[in-house]
Amino acid sequence: MAERRVRLRDVAERAGVSVGSASQAFGRPELVSDDVRERVLAAAHELGYPGPDPAARRLRTGRAGAIGLIFSERLAYQFTDPASPPFLRGVSLAIQQAPTGLLLIPDSRQRDEATRLVREAVVDGFIVYSVPQNDPRVEAALARRLPVVTVDQPRGAETPFVGIDDRAAARSAAEHLRGLGHERVAVLSFVTTLEPGSTLQLDITVERLAGYEDGLGDAWDPALVRTCRPNAPEPARAATLELLREPSPPTAILAMSDILAFGALEAAGEHGVPVPSKLSVVGFDDTPGAAHATPPLTTVAQPHEEKGRLAAEQLIDAIERGGTREPSRTLLPTELVVRGSTAPPG
């Protein structure tokens, strides 16, 4: 079967014109006469020509018409994180303006498969979204010599950067609890490196821990820090139950995400500890569910959508300007949103 693919050359031949004219008929119709254009289009139709091959056009013109998005975690997992949709919404807003496509690059179990995908992506630039330090995919992206914009982490990337001041944001949450009078404050943390002992460090975890420590001052107690993996309610629930069962349980909990905070609330309910009178909980992200939780969650709001939009806009801008540009650094504001899940220790 598989009859030969129809090429522009075939169309030109059938229409009785040169391939050059045939190409114009599709790409720059104003350059050819009506007569030629119609003949070409008719021939294309008769032959079932699917239109100029994108790959070939790309090769010649040098523009891919898409930007690549490199995520931290497995792609599938990424879509369980409530922070992703607003971020992607922001990115979408920007690429609809261009307009340009968005290529999601999945992670893969094998590290080298993953970097291969980065090397082979047909894109004009990359957004690196919250990726650990020393991730080989970032190096692969940089090696492509295309414009790259980093979001959230890695912190030290030699590219334009868009993010928040995680340390200050975490500090504000901790100070809030401290101001209420809490002395025993536990922390539900993300992992600090992706695999134990690896160099794949997650900068924002480190930053936020530092911020919590800043804000808690002498109330900071490393023994009350629990690492939750993955970022889901269940591990947080388990960790919280464990904390509550201790001889002198914490009176407040700082969670690095709302998701973790939800797990904590769940555990408190199960254990019969009323929130906020006996236990205060602070989240991070201000996801849509936070306001509707019971009790409504006190949390640190950060502008996910804005991050996505700015990152994509900066990238598109860099692509259009032809790349080179000194690394800029955009830190967006965060805000502590005080709701019903925090109160003085009771």
Next chain:
Amino acid sequence: MAERRVRLRDVAERAGVSVGSASQAFGRPELVSDDVRERVLAAAHELGYPGPDPAARRLRTGRAGAIGLIFSERLAYQFTDPASPPFLRGVSLAIQQAPTGLLLIPDSRQRDEATRLVREAVVDGFIVYSVPQNDPRVEAALARRLPVVTVDQPRGAETPFVGIDDRAAARSAAEHLRGLGHERVAVLSFVTTLEPGSTLQLDITVERLAGYEDGLGDAWDPALVRTCRPNAPEPARAATLELLREPSPPTAILAMSDILAFGALEAAGEHGVPVPSKLSVVGFDDTPGAAHATPPLTTVAQPHEEKGRLAAEQLIDAIERGGTREPSRTLLPTELVVRGSTAPPG
């Protein structure tokens, strides 16, 4: 500035080998001697060669290494719909196996811009996700003569199809209310066509309306159908308030999405109508928030993630098999999840 791009030819020259060998050194290292491979890699390093150009490779090999995803609505809006993340999670699961990239194709204000993006996408196939009938982007995708899989709608697509039986699912929700004894049942519906009077029909809306009618039987009253646009709580809230203010208000509401149902719950609260004792509400989708709503929402669960996974798997399969295949039709099961938002009329 802009020193000339480094090509494989330059690397070969520097390493003192033919371009053929240089190509092998990258792509099929087992075919060249260690000596050549090392010389090539060293030369590449010295010259700052970013690796074989993906566009050129694609042209030559004929594989794009990515699949395209065509959404119904503006991309940005799409990420406000809670059904999208699980769907994308399913797609991600499948493409991580391959592995292959996922190109999101944004809609654009101008219709022709949008179809241009479809025509120019460097992909091996398309997933059409919940797109209206006669959408020109679907035609553009079909014209590419690449494998296409349709999800949800358009219903009549001449491609493999993955979806649910929307009519039966809606009927089950309506029958539930009917079984509880409700006589006056309102419906919060999606729009039926994208623009008023256009031929861009949304099949699932039509199907679900038919299902509601089936299930309600003689209790079906077209005057109690309200169209909510967009799919967001606010329009549903407004419509519900309006319904509740009528002389003889409905005792139950069928909503085409949980999002709409949430708006209805909100309105009921505002209007002082207790749910479920004075007003029953049924949603659709069983989104994560449904179980935690107050009261917990009775809703029709549908397997979004499964849809995404199956669609992507079928597409990848078709691509690997070289395309041709008779259109299959996969209808996934739905389930009415009865929670606390429905009760006999009181």
Next chain:
DNA sequence: TACAGTAGCTGAAACGGTTCAGCAACCGTA
């Protein structure tokens, strides 16, 4: 020493377009 077999390299032909210099034909004007 002769010869078959193998490993490794070269060179050129695709892949399917876009772009552009150059040319032919035609127009209007003096």
Next chain:
DNA sequence: TACGGTTGCTGAACCGTTTCAGCTACTGTA
């Protein structure tokens, strides 16, 4: 009639790879 100016078409170069037929040089065996 001569001539500058348009308009529209052709043909070929080029984009940067991969692939493969064919060649060379070497290895091992009889």
